[in-house]
Amino acid sequence: MAPTTRTGTPDVVVRTTAGLFLVGGGAAVLLAVDVVRTGDPRGGMLLAVAVAAALTGTVLLVVHPHLPRRTLGALLLVGAAALGVGTALAPTPTLALASASLAMLLGVESTLFLRRRDAWVVVGFASAWQVVPLLVVHDLPVLVCASYVALWCGVAGVVGVLAQHASTAGIDALTGLPDRRAWDAALEQAIDRHERRGMPLSLVLLDLDHFKRVNDEHGHAVGDELLRGTADAWRGLDVPGMVLGRRGGDEFAVLLPGRSGEEAVALADRLCAAAPTAASCGVAEHVEGETAAEVLRRTDAALYAAKAAGRGRTVLSERQPPRLVDDLADALAARELRVELQPVVDLASGAVIGVEALARWDHPRLGRVPPADFVTAAEDGGLIDDLGATVLALACADGQLLEAAWGRRVLLGVNVSGRELVGQGYAQRVLRALDDAGWPATHLVLEVTESVVEGSGPAALRTLTTLREQGVRVAIDDFGTGFSSLSRLDELPADLIKLDRAFLTTLATSPRRRVLVRELLRLCEELEMFVVAEGVETAEQALLLQELGCRAAQGYRYAAAQPVAELARVPWGQLAPPSGSAPPPRA
Incomplete structure (x- = not known):
């Protein structure tokens, strides 16, 4: 790390050092001017020292470098020597004592920003530079000089104690790092x-x-x-x-x-x-x-x-287009987002057993914005809760239109961001939104990826558990792309597994892949987890999945995501699914 100080960053050290040089130099200039007015030739030398100190402070403020401790200590020693010269050049004992008093500033800064041992070295050196000319040049009594030294050391010690307390105020007690x-x-x-x-x-x-x-x-x-x-x-x-x-x-x-x-x-x-x-x-x-x-x-x-x-x-973090977050906020306020529904079908009958709601945003300038982009923008801009609430409300409204057209209930799947899951009060917001929309919790499926659950930690698990206790079902989306440890299947708070399309790419050509899928389906059935195969695109894939024991699928083989008005007109939507083709409601 960069060199640090006891109570502040290097910038604080520079500003404080510069300020003390300016204060000390300014005070010395006033003393020197008084000496010059008396016609004493030493006034010019004293004025030069004073101006040099003031200029040093000015340069530090303008250049504003990051000073290492050693450089700071060296500057303080130079300042002590300059004050010693000023004290020796003072024409009268009174001016000499005034010059010596400025040494207190050096003691204050050294105990503020240097290690204790280094600080007292500076204090001792500064005291010596003042006491010697006071005793030798100005012939002041020893007790007067001793009182000045006691004053310098006392003030430095008190400031050191205050600095110690101040320096720990912003420090993490366990690691010693800034809190x-x-x-x-x-x-x-x-x-x-x-x-x-x-x-x-x-x-x-x-x-x-x-x-x-x-x-x-x-x-x-x-x-x-x-x-x-x-x-x-x-x-x-x-x-x-x-x-x-x-x-x-x-x-x-x-x-x-x-x-x-x-x-x-x-x-x-x-x-x-x-x-x-x-x-x-x-x-x-x-x-x-x-x-x-x-x-x-x-x-x-x-x-x-x-x-x-x-x-x-x-x-x-990728920089979003400069106005994307602002545009998304405006679109949410103007209710410009919408959802499209993609059917989940029973493999045996072809009947729709549920739909997944997918958010869509048509930007007036950029065109259709990919969900990954505007979800990221929502997370970056603090809009993820608003986005999630909007999508859930839209999905419930479209789900009701679909049920009215088909005359029966369907499961409604909604994707959830991990940032939403760990947000305070998320479970209560979802239940309140369902109540406001009149959509039963038992017919909502929240879809989360396994990596989101793992990455969000205990907070996400508690939220999902709370929602499941109220009847909401949870699906592990894209299963097979995250950690996908079979040993953790019984630990995941889930009712459904959505098998990622990656499992299907070689299903028709790889006997080992078919064995893997068959055993996974058997295991999920033993754990009472309903499985939906995602990304089904061909009749061959659908037939193989059905032979392996999979009961439901989703993909372009059946339908792409589409507006609710179009989906409601599809004739096969009227076909009631057979018993057991959908996951049973939670107790």
């Missing part, structure tokens, strides 16, 4: 500098993979040691300017001034390689005009995407 509040404050400052100077700025959020499992299986003491070890490993990397913090739990944050998103990805990979355990990373480059909350949302969405994609990887 959430301190890191967020550093982010606000960095954004301000980014916009004033035009320099790039990137953020990284990191989560330790399966950290909860470490705590559960090995205890919190082991988890705490893992967090400390991770912080120490990352702190040891030589990355100038990096601001590393812990935002809580197993989430760490990195601020990278002067680095683009691509450079931040490379650094995130270095951090992951140095960590004592696997980690997932989300990266975002700040875009001009973004607030701290907005860029953090994008970074958090990228982190979530990394975990949902299988963990142990880094995802860079």
Whole structure:
């Protein structure tokens, strides 16, 4: 990491040092002017020293470099020597004492920003530079000089104690890193500098993979040691300017001034390689005009995407078209989004047993926006809850139109974002929306991918469990593309499995694939999980699936997603499905 200080960032050190040089130089200029007015030749030398100190402060404010501790210590020693020269040149004891009093400023800064031992070296050196000319040049009593030294040391000691307390206020007690509040404050400052100077700025959020499992299986003491070890490993990397913090739990944050998103990805990979355990990373480059909350949302969405994609990887937040989030907000407010319904059919009879609602957005300028793009924009822009609520309401309304046209009930499938699942009060919002729409919870199927459930952690599992207790059914979508561990099938809070189209690509040509699908179907039946095969495109695939024991399918073989008005006119929608062709309602 970049050199840090006890109570602030390097920028704070520079501003404080510059301020003290300006204050000290300004005060010395006033003393020197008084000496010059008396005609004493030493006034010119004293004025030169004073002006040099003031100019040093001005240069520091203009150039604004990041000062390492050693450079800061050297500047303080130079300042002490300059004050010593000023004290020696003072024409009267009174002016000498006034000059010596300025040494207190050096003691204050040294105890604020230097290590305790280094701070007292500066205080001792500054005291010596003042006491010697007071005793030798101005022949002041020893007790007077001793009182000044006691005053300097007393003030420095008190400030040191205050600095110690202040420095721990924004520090995480476990890791010694800046905590959430301190890191967020550093982010606000960095954004301000980014916009004033035009320099790039990137953020990284990191989560330790399966950290909860470490705590559960090995205890919190082991988890705490893992967090400390991770912080120490990352702190040891030589990355100038990096601001590393812990935002809580197993989430760490990195601020990278002067680095683009691509450079931040490379650094995130270095951090992951140095960590004592696997980690997932989300990266975002700040875009001009973004607030701290907005860029953090994008970074958090990228982190979530990394975990949902299988963990142990880094995802860079892609910049959406500049107005896409704003346009999506406008479209949601104007109710411009719609849904299309794709049938799920009984393989034996061809009857529709349910539909999956798929969100659609026709942008007035961009045309049809892919769902992956506007869902990402919604997550980045904090609109995901609004988007999810809109799609659920539209799906329920279209489902009712379809049931009215067909004269019977159908299951309604709606896709759920992982960000929605972990949102506070999501289960209650869904149940309230169903009540408002008059759609029974027992005929709603929430579709989530296995990787979303895994990546969202315990919060998602609790939400799904709550909804299932109220009758809502849960489908694991795209099964076969995430972790897909058969040993975890009995742990997933699910009623349906939607078999990914990847299983069907070689079904007709691979005997081993057919064995795998047959055994998976048998296992799901034993676990009372209803299976729907996705992406069925040919009659051969449909026949093979039926022979293997699959009862339901979805895909272009039957129908593409279409508006409810078109689907309601399809004649085979009137055919009632046979008994057992749909998953039984939850008790």
